[in-house]
Amino acid sequence: MSDRFELVLTCPKGLEGLLLDEAGELELEDAREQTSAVRGFASMETAFRLCLWSRLANRVLLVLKRFPVKDAESLYEGVLEVDWFEHLESDGSLAVEFSGNGSGIDNTHFGALKVKDAIVDKLRLRDGTRPSVDKISPDLRVHLRLDRGEAVLSLDLSGHSLHQRGYRLQQGAAPLKENLAAAVLIRAGWPRIAAEGGALADPMCGVGTFLVEAAMIAADIAPNLNREKWGFSRWLGHIPVLWNKVHDEAVARAAAGLAKPPLWIRGYEADPRLIQPARNNIDRAGLSDWVKVYQGEVATFEPRPDQNQKGLIISNPPYGERLGDEASLLYLYQNLGERLRQACMGWEAAVFTGAPDLGKRMGIRSHKQYSFWNGALPCKLLLIKVQPEQFVTGERRSPEQREREREQNEVAAAPAPVSKAAPSPAQAPVELARLSEGGQMFANRLQKNLKQLGKWARKEGIECYRLYDADMPEYALAVDLYRDWVHVQEYAAPRSIDPEKASARLFDALAAIPQALNIDKSKVVVKRRERQTGTKQYQRQSTQGQFMEVTEGGVKLLVNLTDYLDTGLFLDHRPLRMRIQREAAGKRFLNLFCYTATATVHAAKGGARTTTSVDLSKTYLDWARRNLSLNGFSDKNRLEQGDVMAWLAExxxxxxxxxxxxxxxxxxxxxxxxxxxxRDHAAMLDLAMARLAPGGVLYFSNNFRKFQLDDNLAERYAVEEISASTLDPDFARNSKIHRAWRITARG
Incomplete structure (x- = not known):
C-alpha cells in the first residue's frame, strides 16, 4: 500500500471551516472543504493522529478507490476489483454503510447489499468460508458514498463516531454532541483564553459537556485518548508501531497537561437531578480536579474565580420543546443577560441558542454571530464582550452606579405584600426600563387596567381576576392575576400575521408584565391557547404538581397554574358560582361536567342539602375532592365518575x-x-330537565363562540338568557367569553 493516503473527515453541517483549520494543524495536506466533510492527503501516522486528536470530526475515512458507476452491476464490479485480502480475513466480519443515490440505485439498503456481496464474493474460499455481517462490532467497517455517478469507497478508521468520547454515559433531556460543544468553544475563543490562564463558567451546564470539552482543551488531552476500540483495530493494514507512537505521545501530553495547576472551570445547574450525572461524567473523563459542578439558579449566578480572574461564560439555554415553551423562556434569557451585566463585567460570553430572537432579549449586544446546526435545528452562537458599551442602553456606568442599579432591581423585583382582600401587584406606576415602544404601550395598558379593576377587586374581596384580554389586537394575550402570580395565555396568531412579528410582540408583552405589575419574573406562567379538541382538550402540560390556595366568596379553592392549560378555576364563571351559593340553601344540587367542582363548593357553602358532581376525569374528581375537603365539606357531597349523557340516562x-x-x-x-x-345540547338538556324537581332551576352555560340554542327548547321549557348578568367587570369587555341561560319547567 502507498505511504500517502486520501482521507475524508466527516463532520456535522456547519463545522467544515473549523475542521479544515484543525486538520491542517494536524498535518492533513492539500485539504479542502466539502459538504459536511474535509478531504485531503496524509500518511498513516497522520491518519492515526486525526483519529485521536480531532475534536470536530465524526469519522476518518481512508479512501480505497474512486470509480464511475453507471448501474448496480458496475458498482459491484468496482468494489470487486479491490484486493480485499489486504484488509480482511475471509472468516472476519464487516459492516457496510452506503450513502447517496443515482445511477439506478435509489435505495441505500440495496446499494449496501451490492457492496457487501462484492466483498464477500472476493473473500469467499473454496471450502465456503466467507465473511459475516456484524453491524454492531465488525472487524472492518466499509463506507461507500455515491455522488453524481462517482463512487468513493472507503474504510472507516474511526469505528463508532468520534463525537462519542466515552465519558458521557448519562445525558440530559437535550444533549449537545461533544464535537459540536468543542466547535462552540473553539469559535468562542476558549483555546486562547485557556492559554492565557482564563476561567470558564457555564450557568446552565446540564450534564457538563461544555465543561469537560473545555477542560480537555485546556489540559491538552486528546479527545479520544481513552477509546479502546477503533475501526482500524482488526484491519489487516493496521500498523501497531505507528499507532503506539501516536498514542504514547498523546498520553505524555495529557500527563503534562494534568500536572499543571488546573484552570478555574465551574458549572451551575438548577435541576438537582442533573448534578450527580454531571459529576459522574467529569469523573469518567478524569477531570474531577479541574471541573466542579454546583446546584444554582441562573438568576443568582455569579462566577467567583480567584484573584479577580476573568474568562469565558458559555451557555446553551433550552430552546423549548412544546408550543408556548419558547415564550416562557424569555425570562430565563433576561435573567442570563442581567447576570452577565451585573456579575460578569470584563468577561467574554458565548450563548449558543436555537432561539436567536430570545438571545436578542438579554439586553446586551453580541459583537459576532456564527451559524451552526444542532442536528436539523439551525442555531446561532452569539459572542459577547461584557462591557458597558455593549449594553442595550448604551450607558456607561461606574461600579458604584451598577451597584445602585442592582439594589434598585432587587427592590423592583420583590413581590408586593399580599392582603386577603387585594391582589398583590403594586398599584403605583413603576419605572419601565429597557422596554420597546410596543412593550411600553402594553405596560401602560396593563397599569391602566390594574388601576381600574384593582379598585373593584379590592372592594369585592376578589383576588383572582382577568386583567387583560387581547384589549389591543396586536397583543393577543389573556393576563390573569392569581394573588401574587400572573397566568398568561397566548392566543395563537392568525395565519395572516407574520410569525416573527407575532413572536416579537409576545416577547415585548412578556418583558413588560413583571415591570408593569411589579411581580417577580419567576411568578409569571405562560401558555399558548389554541382550539382544544378531542384528546388535546385536557392534556397535561407539565408535572410540577404545585397547587395554590385562593379564596372566592368565602370559600377556599385550589388552583394549579403550571400543569394544565386551564388552572382549575374558570374566572368568567365567578358570578354564576356566587348565584349558586346564594340560591343553594336547603336544595339538592347537581353539577354536571363538574371539572374541579368549584360550583359545588359554593353550593355547599350556601347550605345545599346534598350535592352530586359528575365528571369523566378521575384527575379532576380527585381535585374536586380536595376542594371540598379544604372547606370541611365531606358528608352529603357525592362525586361520580362517568359519561354525563349515560349517567343522566340512568x-x-x-x-x-x-x-x-x-x-x-x-x-x-x-x-x-x-x-x-x-349537536347534543338539546338531548342533554332534556335528560337533565327530567331530573329537575318541581320548582327547580337549571343553569346552562358554554363558551362555544358559534353556539346557537335549539329553538325548540323554548317550546318545552321556560328559557331565559342571562349572559349579560353573569359577567363581572373583568370580563365585561369580552361579552362572548360565555353564554348562559336559566331554564325552568313551564308553569
Missing part, C-alpha cells in the same frame, strides 16, 4: 338546582361516541 334522582357547563367537544376513550355541544 339516574333517577331529583334536584332543585342543576348547573351544566359542558365542553365544546369531547371524544375521551372512557366515553361512548363523541360529545358535540351544538
Amino acid at each position: 339516574d333517577r334522582g331529583e334536584y332543585e338546582l342543576i348547573f351544566i357547563d359542558p365542553p365544546t367537544f369531547s371524544n375521551s376513550k372512557r366515553m361512548e361516541g363523541i360529545f358535540d355541544i351544538q
Whole structure:
C-alpha cells in the first residue's frame, strides 16, 4: 500500500471551516472543504493522529478507490476489483454503510447489499468460508458514498463516531454532541483564553459537556485518548508501531497537561437531578480536579474565580420543546443577560441558542454571530464582550452606579405584600426600563387596567381576576392575576400575521408584565391557547404538581397554574358560582361536567342539602375532592365518575338546582361516541330537565363562540338568557367569553 493516503473527515453541517483549520494543524495536506466533510492527503501516522486528536470530526475515512458507476452491476464490479485480502480475513466480519443515490440505485439498503456481496464474493474460499455481517462490532467497517455517478469507497478508521468520547454515559433531556460543544468553544475563543490562564463558567451546564470539552482543551488531552476500540483495530493494514507512537505521545501530553495547576472551570445547574450525572461524567473523563459542578439558579449566578480572574461564560439555554415553551423562556434569557451585566463585567460570553430572537432579549449586544446546526435545528452562537458599551442602553456606568442599579432591581423585583382582600401587584406606576415602544404601550395598558379593576377587586374581596384580554389586537394575550402570580395565555396568531412579528410582540408583552405589575419574573406562567379538541382538550402540560390556595366568596379553592392549560378555576364563571351559593340553601344540587367542582363548593357553602358532581376525569374528581375537603365539606357531597349523557340516562334522582357547563367537544376513550355541544345540547338538556324537581332551576352555560340554542327548547321549557348578568367587570369587555341561560319547567 502507498505511504500517502486520501482521507475524508466527516463532520456535522456547519463545522467544515473549523475542521479544515484543525486538520491542517494536524498535518492533513492539500485539504479542502466539502459538504459536511474535509478531504485531503496524509500518511498513516497522520491518519492515526486525526483519529485521536480531532475534536470536530465524526469519522476518518481512508479512501480505497474512486470509480464511475453507471448501474448496480458496475458498482459491484468496482468494489470487486479491490484486493480485499489486504484488509480482511475471509472468516472476519464487516459492516457496510452506503450513502447517496443515482445511477439506478435509489435505495441505500440495496446499494449496501451490492457492496457487501462484492466483498464477500472476493473473500469467499473454496471450502465456503466467507465473511459475516456484524453491524454492531465488525472487524472492518466499509463506507461507500455515491455522488453524481462517482463512487468513493472507503474504510472507516474511526469505528463508532468520534463525537462519542466515552465519558458521557448519562445525558440530559437535550444533549449537545461533544464535537459540536468543542466547535462552540473553539469559535468562542476558549483555546486562547485557556492559554492565557482564563476561567470558564457555564450557568446552565446540564450534564457538563461544555465543561469537560473545555477542560480537555485546556489540559491538552486528546479527545479520544481513552477509546479502546477503533475501526482500524482488526484491519489487516493496521500498523501497531505507528499507532503506539501516536498514542504514547498523546498520553505524555495529557500527563503534562494534568500536572499543571488546573484552570478555574465551574458549572451551575438548577435541576438537582442533573448534578450527580454531571459529576459522574467529569469523573469518567478524569477531570474531577479541574471541573466542579454546583446546584444554582441562573438568576443568582455569579462566577467567583480567584484573584479577580476573568474568562469565558458559555451557555446553551433550552430552546423549548412544546408550543408556548419558547415564550416562557424569555425570562430565563433576561435573567442570563442581567447576570452577565451585573456579575460578569470584563468577561467574554458565548450563548449558543436555537432561539436567536430570545438571545436578542438579554439586553446586551453580541459583537459576532456564527451559524451552526444542532442536528436539523439551525442555531446561532452569539459572542459577547461584557462591557458597558455593549449594553442595550448604551450607558456607561461606574461600579458604584451598577451597584445602585442592582439594589434598585432587587427592590423592583420583590413581590408586593399580599392582603386577603387585594391582589398583590403594586398599584403605583413603576419605572419601565429597557422596554420597546410596543412593550411600553402594553405596560401602560396593563397599569391602566390594574388601576381600574384593582379598585373593584379590592372592594369585592376578589383576588383572582382577568386583567387583560387581547384589549389591543396586536397583543393577543389573556393576563390573569392569581394573588401574587400572573397566568398568561397566548392566543395563537392568525395565519395572516407574520410569525416573527407575532413572536416579537409576545416577547415585548412578556418583558413588560413583571415591570408593569411589579411581580417577580419567576411568578409569571405562560401558555399558548389554541382550539382544544378531542384528546388535546385536557392534556397535561407539565408535572410540577404545585397547587395554590385562593379564596372566592368565602370559600377556599385550589388552583394549579403550571400543569394544565386551564388552572382549575374558570374566572368568567365567578358570578354564576356566587348565584349558586346564594340560591343553594336547603336544595339538592347537581353539577354536571363538574371539572374541579368549584360550583359545588359554593353550593355547599350556601347550605345545599346534598350535592352530586359528575365528571369523566378521575384527575379532576380527585381535585374536586380536595376542594371540598379544604372547606370541611365531606358528608352529603357525592362525586361520580362517568359519561354525563349515560349517567343522566340512568339516574333517577331529583334536584332543585342543576348547573351544566359542558365542553365544546369531547371524544375521551372512557366515553361512548363523541360529545358535540351544538349537536347534543338539546338531548342533554332534556335528560337533565327530567331530573329537575318541581320548582327547580337549571343553569346552562358554554363558551362555544358559534353556539346557537335549539329553538325548540323554548317550546318545552321556560328559557331565559342571562349572559349579560353573569359577567363581572373583568370580563365585561369580552361579552362572548360565555353564554348562559336559566331554564325552568313551564308553569
